[in-house]
Amino acid sequence: MFDLSQFSLKGKVAIVTGGSRGIGQAIAYGFAKAGAKVAITSRKVQDLEATASEMTGIGCDVLVVPAHLGKFEEIQRVVDTVLEKFGRIDILVNNAGASPAMASVLETDERLWDTIMNLNLKGVYFMSQAVARVMKKQGGGKIINIASIDGFNPEPFVSVYSISKAGVRHITRTFAMELARENIQVNTICPGPISTKMMNSHWAHLPPDEAKKQKEEMCQHLPTCRIGEPDEIAGAAIYLASEASNYTTGAEIVIDGAFLLGLH
Numbered sequence: 001m002f003d004l005s006q007f008s009l010k011g012k013v014a015i016v017t018g019g020s021r022g023i024g025q026a027i028a029y030g031f032a033k034a035g036a037k038v039a040i041t042s043r044k045v046q047d048l049e050a051t052a053s054e055m056t057g058i059g060c061d062v063l064v065v066p067a068h069l070g071k072f073e074e075i076q077r078v079v080d081t082v083l084e085k086f087g088r089i090d091i092l093v094n095n096a097g098a099s100p101a102m103a104s105v106l107e108t109d110e111r112l113w114d115t116i117m118n119l120n121l122k123g124v125y126f127m128s129q130a131v132a133r134v135m136k137k138q139g140g141g142k143i144i145n146i147a148s149i150d151g152f153n154p155e156p157f158v159s160v161y162s163i164s165k166a167g168v169r170h171i172t173r174t175f176a177m178e179l180a181r182e183n184i185q186v187n188t189i190c191p192g193p194i195s196t197k198m199m200n201s202h203w204a205h206l207p208p209d210e211a212k213k214q215k216e217e218m219c220q221h222l223p224t225c226r227i228g229e230p231d232e233i234a235g236a237a238i239y240l241a242s243e244a245s246n247y248t249t250g251a252e253i254v255i256d257g258a259f260l261l262g263l264h
């Protein structure tokens with residue numbers, strides 16, 4: 001009979017990339033509440049420390065690892081640092097992602113392409129590889145990749161981001177197939193619009209009143225008439241990190257308030 005304890009992450013060690021704010025922070029808090037030891041990584045140490053302090057407050061054993069995950073050479077250092085502190089890695093959430101500028105396909109230059117692809121795609125691939133090598137030795141693990149609905153339906157003026165997120169969906173499928181026999185489950189969460197710094201950057205250049213107006217106008221066009229909250233992604237991540245999902249691999253969970261359906 002199914003037991004709710006299958007959702008527990010007690011005794012598990014997790015890495016959440018981009019864990020200092022937004023969706024990654026909500027997942028890190030969720031993992032902490034589910035009993036995991038959590039390593040959070042991103043570039044700005046102050047943001048990491050602030051998040052870690054909240055997590056310590058709820059009894060979590062937390063490790064802060066500042067790193068630029070768009071730099072290949074930083075990846076193994078993160079993995080080694082986590083192993084040094086916790087001795088194992090059971091869960092990896094590849095959440096760190098960015099789309100630093102909007103540009104048409106006619107204007108996009110190589111620098112923008114490399115910045116986005118190095119983090120969103122290359123970083124996810126090689127982080128997964130480095131952690132999966134550890135998981136294989138341990139006898140299993142869970143990898144969760146945060147893609148986007150833009151990986152289904154490309155968004156105008158963020159072509160490289162959209163392409164990278166389509167690629168993340170395929171990273172999941174390729175790793176899931178090859179690693180199924182190693183008892184490593186690899187899955188994707190595809191968020192729709194979620195209220196974070198990344199989302200709010202759409203309106204950051206506008207005066208506050210105009211930003212509020214444009215945001216409200218956008219919400220009117222959403223099936224749920226609202227933007228989602230980071231916490232609304234955490235539950236799916238806990239499921240995919242837990243034993244409850246042991247037969248779920250190569251799958252995608254779209255959490256978008258029916259945004260994609262609303263496009264048809």
Ligand SMILES: NC(=O)c1ccc[n+]([C@@H]2O[C@H](COP(=O)([O-])OP(=O)(O)OC[C@H]3O[C@@H](n4cnc5c(N)ncnc54)[C@H](OP(=O)(O)O)[C@@H]3O)[C@@H](O)[C@H]2O)c1
Binds near residue numbers: 020042147
């Ligand atoms: N918000 C949405 O509507 C939405 C929708 C679909 C998908 N997503 C995806 O969800 C994930 C999280 O997005 P979010 O909205 O929570 O974004 P966010 O608020 O901008 O947070 C991004 C996180 O990633 C870290 N990060 C950024 N660049 C990094 C780098 N080069 N190396 C290491 N860490 C880096 C950031 O910290 P530092 O800046 O300190 O490095 C931060 O912790 C992303 O993959 C995004 O594509 C978001």
